Amino acid sequence: MAQWLAQFWDDRGIQILVLLSFTLQVLLLLLAGIRRRKSSAPLRLLLWLMYQLADSTAIYTLGHLSVAGSKARDPHLVAFWAPFLLVHLGGPGNITAYALEDNRLWLRHLLTLSVQVLGAAFVIYKYVTVGGRTLLLVAAVLLFIVGVLKYGWRTVALWRGNLSSIRSTVKYPQEETEYNLSHWGKRLRWPYPSEGQHRGGFGEEQLLLGAHCMFHICKSMFADAALYHCKFNEACGAFYCGKDSYGLAEMQLSLMYDVLYTKAAVIHTWYGYCILVISPLLTAAALLLFHYDSSGGDDRHDGESKANVAITYVLLSGTLALETVSLARAMGSTWACALMYCCGWERLLGAVTFLRRLTGVARKRRWSGSMGQYNLFHLCTRDRTELGTRLAARLGLRNWWNKVHYSGTTAISTTDLMDRLLKLTTIDGYSRGLGALQTMGFDCSAVPFASWSLMGDIPFDDSVLFWHIATDVYLSQSKFEHEERLVAAVKVLSNYMMFLLVAQPEMLPGPIRQGQYADTSSHLDKVWDMCLADQNKGDGVRGPPQKWTMLKKLFQHDKPNRGPNNASRTRTLQIDELAAKLLTLDYPDAEDIAPMFFLKTRPFMDGARVAKELLQIDSNSMLEVIFLVWVHTLAYAAYHCNRDSHARQLNNGGEFITILWLSTQQQKYIVNQSTRGEPLVIPDPFP
Template identity: 25%
Template sequence: MAWIMKLWNVEVFVLGSLAFQIILATVGNKRKYKSGLGIRFIIWFAYSMADWTATIALGKLSQIATQENSSNIYPNDVLKALWAAVLLLHLGGPDTITAYASQDADLWYRHLLGLLVHLAMVIYILVNCSTGYWVSIVLLLSGIIKYGERTWALSYRNNENTKTSMISYNDRHFLSFQTQMEEATFIMKSYDMFQCYKHYIADYVSTITEYEISIIQEYSGDSKKLFELMEFELEFMYDVLYTKIPIICTRTGAIFRALSFIFTVTGLVGFSIAPKDHYANVDVVSTYLLLVGAVFLEVYAVTLLIYSNWGILWMIKHCENGIVGQVLPSLAKKSVDHWKRWSNSVAQFDLLEFCFYEEDLSRGRTTMRSRLLNLFSRAKLFQNINKYQCLKYENNLSEFRRMMLQELQATIGQLDSTLSGTPSFWQTIQRLRSTEWPNKLSLVPDFLKTKIDVLATTGREIGKLVLKIAANFTMKGDVALQRYDCESDLRSSINKDFDESIIIWHIATYICYYDAGILIPDPDDQSRKETSKLVSEYMMYLLVFYPNLIRVRAANFIFDQICSELTDIIHVEADNGPETSQSRQDRLCNTLLNGKYDDWLPSKPTLKDSIDLASILKAKYPTKVWKIINGVWMEKLMYAANQCQVDHHAQLLRKGGELLTLVWVLICHSSLSEKRNKMQQQLDQYLEHGQH
């Protein structure tokens, strides 16, 4: 390897830079919907190495330029100057991954400084090596545009004009009459909701119009479509945070992209027709690889843009064109029906199954692979490796979506009444009409004018009320307990610290799930049972692997303590318990409920509270067990989503997405839908009162 580096020193770095660019262009966007460690490592490695490799190559080329006298330039040095221009293009990066993390956007000025420094290096190399070779100049212009796009994209999030939208009223109006454009209309509506909320901006208060309200109202009864709408919103958010695509779709961005493409193709054609007899064959082949690779990356980027949702939005603006109008429906249908927007999987971690796994490890009942991994865990090299062995993933979320929306709407309906500090709708309208909305609609009939007046002036107030509902969403199960009249018996289980409360309800859910004596009186109770288990194990996953997301501090200590207590019980039962036809889950649940270990429990308060909770649910609320458990878990999930910081949600988008982020968006949507219903009733009363 050393002799290759010595012989092809610069070539290795230049071609390596091209290889990393191709990897990032083809794989970079997959992290949006793939959560595996393998794909994340590949992208991290390629992203980390890409700029470093290109910078090292530029440094070596500048050394060559320094060593040569400008009046005595060797032919091969002309090609190396051309390589420098292509490396500047590489430093611009592919469209699919402009930023690795959301914090990169806050440091865009560093990239601007990097652009100036690298540009100075390339100009220095060209001046000393190329003797005015025009192909190098053309490629330099393309590189400046590409690097400038990267800096612009990084600054876009911080400097974005929040009032700018790709879609106009005329575009919406035209699509509303196109029956074959249902999917395109859906994508357009998701973009409008994304523009309305801009979730990636902390504390952003939107001006919500009747149009946005009607979108949520339209899908509020269809959990599948509502979740799809939010998935599209989060995909738009991902693109703004991590890619160049949003700026390429602007008029200025499209012009620069066209120029960059023309310059790159011109560079390839110019080099192809130029005489190359005086160049070394190795350098000619390397140059062809660089130029063909650059053109390939440009063509690939344009293709991805056409097939992206941003490309579909551009087509919506031009759908009256015959060709665009024919292509748009099929592309939009593929986007809605087939293209993945997030991993669509929910991680599951079962505390008691982990304890069974630990017991199996201690008795040598696991595979050789598990025992080897356990050695690393015991040696403190990878402390969580045993926990990763117990991770599962659930991909069927249809029932969860339905139950989540049902519980959320009920919860927000109750929560809305707690906002006693919010001024009444009537007072809000009177204040706004007298101070903020001049009467300029003299030609409109009085009754219609009043309705337009009310709807137009309260848009921002609705946005503030929605955020106020979200900000006050600090309940961890209280609303569900009130709804099912069990607050007095169960309140102590939710008044604990959030991490301890999660563990208590997780163990109680496990016991109830495997207890055959609990009735399922309602057809929906079976769905509630499975959904409760899913959310319970997902919350345990967050507690164990991402405690910072849900803002708990002592999670590891409590988890280790309860694991030790449960493992001791499992170990004793395995030694003394007779073999029966029951599964070990059933035996453990029966053991915990029949009081066999009551003498141990006073010194184990968390485990005692878990068993007491399961006993109370079974004894006092036999017909409402799964209604209560499901309601509490949904509320805890909503609380966790609301507690998670905006930046953490943004980071989760680049890891395949998380259910937590979808719930975070859903809270705002359902808050808006609930407020719309209440405010429409008050509006009708107000208008009726105003006519008399």
């Protein structure tokens, strides 16, 4: 059996590898777009595997050709496949880097480019040039040119996608001259949509044009580059940000995703468009040359050669199809539309925009609208007799299981969160939530613990834990009428901050101590055990396992913020009971507690203290105050988050914290610039 497998691999190995390499290119072209929005973990794992296998398969096959090509029955034809592997190493246009770190390794790709180009040239010279098949040689040279262009293109795209390279490409205005140069050096027109569009708000296509007009501001923020005052920035900001600032930020982030993770930075240039046109033309010419070459000679039509000829036709026709699709996608992209807008090609822009609206491609650039959710009270009232919980505890994976199994997502459209954010003229990202208390006219001396918990000398993760506990206790102990959507918005923000702390700590200002979170959840577990003991329900740990539902629950996520059903109503009652128990406990003063013990239990105790203060006041505006505290806390985290973390998360659909950061910082920049001098007057866009 082993000998047969070895012989089969010797006979068919190169054919299998070449077809596998081509198949991976097709799959990458089809599936790479799932990263732009939230996607399931299995799909992302599949995409990662294909991304890794695509390069390694092409490199291994090219090396195998240079060594074992002479063993093939038709070495001239097999060697003709070498240029295809260079094309495959170039990859499709919609994926260049899988992670942000790939862009920093562009020098390694440059070295790999040199080695693989020399290897492909060696294979062509060794097996094709000596066979007397001139047409096949010319076809190989044409495809070799395409492969070098595509692979070099990818290397340049990796270099351009590095944040340090982006910083060097941000153009600055000369003194006070207007900055109105586009990505191509064309003069931008003033940002007005078509007549009547702006009165009722912008559509996706108009927002995309606005995102292109202000994209240099977005790049400057990601690259930590300086921004200078100019009237063009003021005009764009005043016009677009005043209508839909968060939608504009979503579109800008989608363009930033293109620059970081695709070939957009090199495709939509004069040389990029030349390569897009040249590649299918050269591939079509190679297909014709190979057809004329393979049609002559009866000695080329035995069984082995027929299989090789069929594979070559598949590679040629498939490559031509992929290159044609890439050209069509580039011509119909938003980057091409922005170029048409800059050049004033109204009719062509209208036709392309009409087709784009029919397919809804601009809508797919919007943020998914889902926010991660994690709730400590929901976690602590879990059924600890479940199979997954017990297995995770046995294997020492309790924290990982809790993070995966008890976290979830919720659609932001279920609340009026975005509507309320749009009504806020300014969002303070510098003073955590303390500015919210002062904005609402609260005397800090009346709420000493609440004010103290938001001060700058308190660790940020402690503040999140304090207010997460306080929010849940306050919401469970207060009654609200006609405030359901505001209550939902507060819950979403509170749970989202806990989700970031547990699942995405790199998105928060550090240090984020996972031990502090683990100790807090452990203490809340003990309080819940006290509740169960008071009700004579056992200790909640050694209860009888639920046999028939164990496996079912193992594969079902226990998510917070679930819909109204019997199970969720029971869970809500349990959370209310836990919150009430927290308020009845006696917490000693800080000076009566040993320092180490105080450090471990401070969020557990002081969260309840903050809740008591909020409940004692319990004014009609308290819910608005809590909402503003969470908004300002999130804005503080967004502003102090590392720029690399913002950029890295775009590869996973993006986070709301990044949208809030970009939108608020742009608004602050526009407000600061518009108050520097004379009133802003936006000129007629079509003089």
